[in-house]
Amino acid sequence: MADLLRMPEIAANTEEAVLAGWPVAEGDEFAAGDVIATIETAKAVVDVEAPTPGAVVRLLVPEGTDVAVGDPIALIAAPGETVDDVDAALARLGLGTATGTGPTPGPTPAPTTTGAPGPAPAPPRSAPAGVAAAPATPPPAGAPATAVGRIFASPLARKLAREAGIPFDTLRGSGPQGRVVRADVEAAIAAARAAAAAVAPTAAPTPPAAPAGHSPAGAAQPAAEAVPAAPTGPQGAAGTPDGDDDALVPHSRLRRAIARRLTESKSTVPHFYLRGRARVDALLALRTELNAAAPVKISVNDLVVKAVGQAHLAVPQVNVGWTDAGMWVFGGVDLGVAVATEGGLVTPVLRGVDRMSVSAVAAATRDFADRARRGALRQHELEGGSATVTNLGMYGAEEFSAILNPPQATILAVGAARREPVVTDAGELAVATVLRVTLSVDHRAVDGALAAQWMREFVAILEQPLRIVC
Incomplete structure (x- = not known):
């Protein structure tokens, strides 16, 4: 019997996603495990595999459409099954008439663009x-x-x-x-x-009598029609002398997801912070030697990521995550690496950093960065991880603090390495390259003394960098 294929919940707390592509067409049969739809979330592109064999009767949603989780996207049937009356089958399942890859059927159909005058429903x-x-x-x-x-x-x-x-x-x-x-x-x-x-320049001027915070057209005007002729300030009044350059840019899906996650983290997770400094002249020298023979160029951040993995092995009590049911103890070291894209920050996860060579870390990180900027990461590559490394040193930031990514218990913020005066162990004044880092910690999962042990170990690894490659 024909049934509906619905938009899956690709990631936790995802309310909608984009139907990015249909690898199948109407009338195609598919086997279990075949990719039958491609879904795009705020951070990744996900292939949806068929759990059982079947056939596509009708595609209900066109490519590029925003679809709420749980909404129907296709009518499917068993292999070899014939559906003589598709409209009747859709009606039996609670949907109105659908027309191939047209708008999503149901009580809230997508509006048709006809160019006719009059107000249209607001787009997503x-x-x-x-x-x-x-x-x-x-x-x-x-x-x-x-x-x-x-x-x-x-x-x-x-x-x-x-x-x-x-x-x-x-x-x-x-x-x-x-x-x-x-x-x-x-x-x-x-x-x-x-x-x-x-x-x-030809836009109608704003009525001078309109008070701040009120629409010039009056409170009774529908929101869909209350579009100002020129950009306005945050309170809705005419902008400042340079207000012609102001604009209201709608939030992207990724920016909304970032805002939701960070707000939740900062408001519900008890953060505390530890700051450390490491002399990294030996680390930089090691990087130069490695790059002379490595198959891929190794960055300072690649060495830092590997050092974090080594520190987690040395202090395994920090390699944990907080859940309401109990403490999640990770068996290996999986680290998120923050990547800045045009749309916002994403953190793909390197699996088994403790078992990877430095060259493998460098290659995997570059692959993630390239695909992140193209929007081609997969959802599973963004999930899990016991900690995250975020580096703003390449932008000249010397020191900063980062917000945790639950359920991870730690995130390390890495600044720029700078030449500065230091006091040696012999009490003499010298010049060294110093790297400042800040560890943000979930106090529910890791106590201060334990986090301090981790920071001491991490700084020691950076200052004795052969431990990274041994």
Whole structure:
């Protein structure tokens, strides 16, 4: 009997995701374990595998659509089963008539873009002022008319278009067979901004009598229609003299996820902080020697990540995570490595750092960084881990504190290595390269004395760096 395939909960507390791609078509049969859908979350792209064999009867959601977790995305049947009346099968399952890869059926169908006058329902993300044109504004120069049928595009291109508020059906693809790629979206964004800048001086002025915090059109005006002609300040009043450059940019899915997680962590986890300093001249010398023979270039951060793994082995009581049910004791050392992307911070996890060579850590970290910036990380690569390393030294930050990523008990913030005067063990003044680090600790899982033991061990490893490669 035909049944519904629903949007899975890819990650904990995920309320919605993007149906990024359909590797299958209507009428295709699939085996257990075959990839039948590609889902894009705030941080990763996930392949959905079929738990049992079946056949695709109808695809209910087009590619690039935001779908709430649990909503139906396809009608599937057993292998060889014939569904004579698809609409009747959908009605039996509680859905209205669906038309192939059209809008999601049900009580809240997606609005159809027709260009007709009058207010339309607000999109999932409001278009940023000065970036996306209003419904009546012509599409960017060179864009085709609304496409009919399936639009092929990379997941990153779809993500950029959604975040910028660019209607996807106005984009012209320059990739193979007309596929929309990142450069096409960036060109459309630039064209939309240029068009908005050209018409901004002719926008209607804000009524002078409007008090701060109130809409000039009155309280009775619907929110969907209360769009100011020019960007306004946070209270809704006319901006300062340079207010023409202000804009309200909608939060991306990744930025919302980061905000939610960090707020939860900072408000519910009792943080405390330990600061340490290490003389890293020997570490830098070791890096130079390794890079002379290593198959991949090794960075200071790669050596720091490996040193964290060694310190966790030396003080295993810190290699834990807090859960309500009990203390989770990790059998190996899996470390998250913070990667900055255009959309925000992601932390893919290196598995078994304690068993990896320095070259393997360097290669894996570069692979993660490259795929993170392309939006190609997998969900399992972002899960787990007993600690995280975040490094702002390459930006010149000497010292900072980081917020924990629960259920991990520690996160190490690494600053820039600087030449500065130090006092040697013999009591003499000398110049050395000093690296400052700050360990943020979950006090529920790790006590201060234990964290101090870990910091002492970690600094000793950095100052005796042969321990990293032994």
